[in-house]
Amino acid sequence: MFWLIALMIGLAAGALGALCGVGGGIVMVPAFTIFLGLSQKHAIATSLAVIVPMALVSTGRYAQSNLIDWRVFAGTALGSIIAAYFGTELMRSMSNQLLTKVFGAIVIVIGVKMLFFTKV
Helix, strand or coil, X not given: CHHHHXXXXXXXXXXXXXXXXXXXXXXXXXXXXXXXXXXXHHHHHHHHHHHHHHHHHHHHHHHHCCCCCHHHHHHHHHHHHHHHHHHHHHHHHCXXXXXXXXXXHHHHHHHHHHHHCCCC
């Protein structure tokens, strides 16, 4: 049953990742904690590990369609690599309870912004 749940989470995350550019944190972290019983720290680390193969497949397919702005990619990738290096240490120093609250608050703020303040 564990593997079936993990597979279903992966299918949902992969579909949303491919369609909307989300899936890692937005889908997998809550699903890993709720349905698989992982701690917040384990859910975060596991979702980041899953993102690697998912992103490689999606990137390859989008590159074939010439949909990637490589200039944006280069600057953003460099910044995210630096932030991820230091962010992992910060995450390890925080409690699971605090991480859950921070994650929830970020998702709410981004969701409200997208729903009410983004021009389509």
